[in-house]
Amino acid sequence: MVVLVRDEALPIELGIVQQLFGSARAAGDGRPLYEVVTCALRPGEVTTDGDFRLAIRNGPEALATADTAVVLSSHADYDRPGGALPPELAAALARIPTGARIASICTGAFVLAAVGLLDGHRATTHWRFTDRFRRLFPRVVLDPDVLFTHSLGGGREVLTSAGCAAGIDLCLHLLREDGAAVTNEVARAAVVPPYREGGQAQFVRRPVPEVLSRSTTAARAWALEHLAEPVSVAQLAACESLSVRAFSRRFREETGTSPLRWLIGQRVARAQHLLEETDLPVEAVAERSGFGTAVALRQQMRAAVGVSPSAYRATFRGPRSAASGGGSGSPAEAADGSPAGLPSS
Template identity: 65%
Template structure:
């Protein structure tokens, strides 16, 4: 019997192991489970499977009953591997036979993703060889030592290397799943899922901002007023001096506070906000590309084209062709 309904929805299989982190498992069900087409139809079906179905111990004080086995992986369009407490002290040898056999069920061309230390499974299976990936910063030294053929980047919250994706710490799994929804169905759908989950649709910076850093005092380090002002003025040039003036501080101090709080530079943050504004306009309006570029603050269509290509890997016209109909409900 098939693990999935035959209704045309994108099929996501979550492969869990003993010691699974319930939070990471829940992320997949929550994010994909909320994604809806303009008419309200669910866009994804998510099932949980295990190398051997039955009771699966979590890293908490309860177990979960998993009824689907590895056959679900053979039917999936996307496979997600959450982390497990076993990943904190992984064996140096090959994957355990049941897990290796389960992964062998995945069809060629299936999108594969890991959350947090689930990257150990992907790397040990050879799926990350020669690819850019990330994982939790606490596991970085171990990963680099054991898998020298993987390019681990700890300055990002997630990576997407031609359909093989990895996320940093557990909560970065939210960013990764929203990225997948955004890739599949556009910013409008992903933003609606983010609103329903009460999380940002896109977090800037990497996990370095969370490593051994004291909690900033919002009375002295918040750059909120400057960011709010910038978002209201994206259609015009915004300078670092203007941003710093909104917080009554020098540009050097503002830049340092901004990076500590947001995890990236003011300039990179501004580009990302302009890209998101442009995507929303490309999806939801029939404005010419030149008008979208002006409204998003890029100035010229050529400048916007370069930035969209850099951030999203597509041109404005290609993005609109892919997502305009879906956002409009046609």
């Protein structure tokens, strides 16, 4: 992995990448799973938005060795007239191998868009600069509400993230994509959730009318206490003495998502915890997380994290726990979510 740092950099972004990938180590022998190399457009000092500089030893030639290239943001990204890249930066990006995936953090998406990697594809950037991004790059399908995106752009995998802290979500996503079983441990060590609910819509500064001065905190707390039970939006609205319509509007303004999507996300998170920390059969995990049936749990797990419950358990607890997690008297579940010995659809 090669990380490109430029003048007017945000040091927190470099720290995020170095910390998360640098702390990913094999469970058995503790060897590093990633080699993280930092480079600049020229070796030497790089300015930051603080009162210090970064000493970068490698020049842009390091990008030619990347299997993953990460373009960090710079305060200069959104100030360039027309969004055009300086020749030196464009030449550096051209060094990245065609088979490598490219990720950007925050306004680094302006750089990827300027070289056409995002044309026709979904991308995001910091919410403060979405209007400017749309004007400069109308061919990009900008989604201002999500924390990160992952698409195939220009013949390669391209990922973008929202504000700098959303770089954490992007890095953890890359770890999961690589099948790193240590993703949860990396997240725990950094004291961040492996999956973060909602999008950046919840962080956008907007005037809050007086009628919205109350929050939906009580409803969310009640829902978490009753996840194993059927929960309706009407019940949640009743917790706040609101109509369903008013509650749903307030809920979205506070969390950036709908009540039902939030509820599903919380149930998936509960299921993940149970799959990681217990030997409960998949059917019991489904009941305790509120999905009711193993079939419903499999569907929601696949939609949320892309794998079946047993595959998730095997990834985060190892094959021994997966073998014991099928439940007494229940057929073992194959990696694709179908019962072992039966064809999958």
